[in-house]
Amino acid sequence: MHSESPVYRSLGLVTDSLFGVSLVIFSVVFRLVNCLLVQTSFVPDEYWQSLEVSHRMVFGYPLNLVALSHASSLTFPLTYGYETWEWKEGIRGYSYPLLFAVIYKILHLLHCDTVQLLILLPRVLQALLAALADVKLYDIARKWENPEAAKWTYFCQLCSWFTWYCSTRTLTNSMEATLTVLALSYYPLHGTRTNHSWKYLSLVSLAVIVRPTALIVWLPLLLHHLWREENKLKLITQQGLPVATITLAVSILIDCIFYGKWTFVQWNFLKFNVLYNVAEFYGTHPWHWYLSQGFLVVIGPHLPFFLHGCILAAKRHKVLLMSIAWTLIAYSFLAHKEFRFIYPVLPLCMIFCGISLVKLRSWRKPAAGALLLLNLLPALYTGLVHQRGVLDVMGRLQHLCDLRDSHRSPEPHVLFLMPCHSTPFYSHLHCPIRLRFLECPPDLRGDPDYAEEASVFYTDPLSWLRTSYPNSSTLPSHVVLFHPLEK
Template sequence: MENLRSRLKFGSKEEHVKLRKRKSLLYSKEDESPLNYGVLRARVVVISVVFRLINCFLVQTSFVPDEYWQSLEVSHRMAFNYGYLTWEWKAGIRGFLYPLLFAFLYKILHLINYDSVCLVIWLPRIVQSLLAAYADVKFFFLIRTLENGDIARWAFFCQLCSWFSWFCCTRTLTNSTETVLTCLALSYFPLPGSKTYSSKKYLALVALAVIVRPTALIVWFPLLMYHFWQEEHKLRLISHDYIPIGTLAFVTSALIDCIFYEKWTLVQFNFLKFNVFHGVADFYGSHPWHWYFTQGFVVVIGPHLPFFLHGCTLAFRRYKILLAAVIWTIVVYSLLPHKEFRFIYPVLPFCMVFCGISLAHLKAYRRAATAALLVANLVPALYTGLIHQRGTLDVMTHLQKLCDVSNSTHLQPDVLFLMPCHSTPFYSHIHCPLKMRFLECPPDLGEEDYFEEAERFYNGPLLWLRTSFPYKSSLPTHLVLFDVLEKEISAFLQGNNFVRTEELFHTHFPEGRVGQSIFIYERH
C-alpha cells in the first residue's frame, strides 16, 4: 500500500497533490474516526441486506430459462439424484462450479431433513440476494475511498434504485454472480486514488468470474490491459500474479468439471467452440449489430441514462478506463449475433459511478432529480418483478399438488408441457420425482438423426399429438399450455376428455407462441 503510487502511474504528481488536498477538505478527522466508520459500515450493511432481501421476495416472475436450467435444475440433480440436464451439460459447455454452490445448500437441507419445496426454491435466491448486498457494500466503500461521502451516497442510491439490478441481482443467473464478482473485483482494482488496491485479490475474483461465466473476460480485458500498461514491474505482475492465479483457476475449474462430467472436459474451450466457431448461440435468435446501442443499453441503464451521460462529461478524464470498459463491452457484444439484455449487466455498476457523480453535482435540482429517478425506476421494478411473466412460476406451484396425489394414490400423474421448450422451471420447483415432459429443442450439432421436437410440434400440433399418443392409455394426465394454442388443439382436448382446471395470468404482452395466460388441462 505504501508504494502503490510509485508502482502505478495514474497521473502527474501535481494531480495527486490536488487529489490529496481535495480529500483533506472533504473528510474531517471526526468523519474518519474508527467509531464513526464502524457505525457507517454497520448502517450500510444493514440497509443493503434488508433492501436486497425485500428485493428477493418481491421478484416473483421469470426472466430467462437459464436462471433455472443452468443453475437450480443442475444443482437439484447433483444433490437429489433426479432431474433433467439440457444439451449444454451433455455437450460439456457449462461449468459445474456455480451449480455446486446450490447443490451444497440442497445437500445440507437434505441431511437435516429440511428440504421442503419452499426452502429448495427460496434458499438459493436468498443466498444470491446476500451476495448482491455484499457487492453493494463494497461498491459504497470503494466510491467513498475514491471520492467524498456525498458522491458515495448518491452512487449507492443509484445502485440500489436501478430497476434492472432489482430485476436481475437476486436471480440464480450466472450473469448475476458475474456482476457481483465484477463489483467485488473492482473494489481491489487499481483505480486512480484507490486505497484498497490488491492485484492478487482482484485477479482472483476476476478468475472466479471467468470460471462462472467465460464471457466475463470481455468486460475485464480492457481493465487488465490498463493495469498491465500502468504497472512498472510488468514481469513481476505476470510471473507473480497473472500466471499463478490464472493457472490455479484453470486447474480448479478443470478438476471440478472432470469430476462431475466423469471425463476430461475443458468447459471454456467447448464454450468457445460451440458459441463462436459453430455459431450455436445464433440458434436462440439474432439481432442487428446496433441493438445494444439503440435498445439494449438504454433498457438496462433505464432512467439513469441522462445522469450517466452528465456524469461522463464531469468525470471522463478521471474514470476513462471505466467508460472504456463499458464501450468496449457493448461493442464486442454487438459483434455477436445473439444478444440479450443480461449480457451487459456486469458493466452497470461502472455506470453507477458516473450517475452518482452527476447527482452529487446537481445540487439545485437534486430533490426533483432523485424523486423522478426513484419513481421512474420503481414502476418498472415492481411491474417486472411482480406481474410480467409470472405465470410460468405460478403454474409450478399448482403442479406441486400432484406430488401429494402421486404419493397417496396408485394413479401416477403424468404432465406434458406443450409450450416453447424450457418455458418453466422443472424439478427444482416441484421437488418430487413426478413424471414430467416438455418439448425438447436442442440445436443442430451435426448429428444425422437430428430433429427439433418443439418445431415439429408447432408445425402441426394436432398431427403431432395424434401421432405421439395413438392410444388413450398412452395419454398424459395433465397438459400445460399457453392460451394461444388452445383453439388449435381443441379437437384433441375434447376428443380425449381433457378439462381445463386452472387459468393463470402470465403477461400483458403476449408474443408469438407465448400467450397472455397459461392453462392446465386434466384428463377425466
C-alpha cells in the same frame, strides 16, 4: 456518520451508516426484500443452468426403494432430473451450480429439503451476495471520488430497476455482476499494487469460471493495470499466472468429477458460442441492438445522469468508460444478444450517475425523486406481474407430489406444451413424477433436414400428439399450455 465494527473492517466492509442504520445491514435487508418481491421468471437459464443442475447433482440418483417397489406402474424415468444439451456437450461448468448443490445437500442431510426452501434459499444466497456488491460499490465510489459521490452512487444502484430485476436471480450473469463489483473494489485504479493484486485477480478469475465472457468486461481493466504497472513481469509471473492457474485447475477438477471425464468447459463454451455461433439458434439481433435498444433498456431512467456523469468524469475514469464501451462493442459482434449479457457493466455506470447527482446541487432532490419514481414502476411490474404465470403453475403442480406419495393410480404425468424451457422443472417440484416438455436442442451435426421437437409440434400440434401418444393409456394426466394454444 460511522458505526465502528471490527468485524466489518476485517471483512473489508465500510462502517458508514444510512438513516442511523449500518450500511451493511440496510443493504442486506433491502436485497432480501428485493428477493421476496421478485416473483417472476426472466429467462430459462435462471433455472435450467443453475437450480435444475444443482437439484440433479444432489437428488439425481436412481429412484429410491419406495418408488422401485411400485415398478409395475412406473412410468417415469429411473433418473431424477434433467440435463439440457449444453451439459451433454460439456459447455457449462459445475462450479456455479455446486454453490446451490451444497445448500441442497445440507437441507437434505437435515431432512429439511422442502420444495419451498429449495426454491427460496438459493435466491437468498444470491441476494446476500448482491447486498455485499452494493456495499462494495459504495466503497469504490468513496475511494475513487468522495463520500458524497459514494452516497449517490449507492442510491442509484438501489434505484436501478434492472438491478432490482436481476440481482437476486440465480443467473450466472447476476453472479458475474457481483464478482465484477467485488473485484473492482480491490482494483488499483491509480498507481500500482503488485503485491496485493491477487485479491482482485482471484475474483476476476472466479467470474471467468462462472461465465467465460466475463473476460470481455475485464480486458480493458487488465490491460490498463498492466500498462501502469512498473514491474510488469512480476505482476504476470507472481500474481496473474499463479492465480489463473490455480482457479482454472480447481474449475477443471470440479467439472471432471461431475462430468466423469476430462472436460475443458471454458474452451467448449467459447468454441460453441463464439467460433461456431450456436447461440444464433436461439435468436439474432442486428449489430446495433445493444446501442440502439439493449443498453437503453438496461440503464433505463439513469441514462441522462450516466451521460452527464461521463462528461464530468471522462478523463479521470476513462478506463471504466473504456470497459463499458468495449463490452457493448464486443457483444455487438455476436449475433445472439440479450439484455442480461451487458448487466455486469451496469454497476460501473452507476458510478457516473452518482457523480452526476453530486454536481446537480439545486436540482438534486427533484432529480433523485424522479429517478426513484421512474424506476419504481418497471421494477414492480417486472418483479410482480410480467412472466409470473410460468412460476405460479409450478406451485399449482406441487400437489401432484402428494398424489404420488399417496400411491394413487395412475401416476401423475405432466406434459408442457409450450416453448421449451418456459417453466422450471424438478427443482420447483422436488418429486420424481413424470414430466415431459417440447425439447429444442440446436442442430450440432449439420443436418439440413433437422427440426427440433418444439418446431414440429407448432407446425402441426394434432399430428405431433397422435404420433407421440398413439395409445390413450399413455396420455398425460395434466397438460400445461399457454392460453393462445388452447384456442
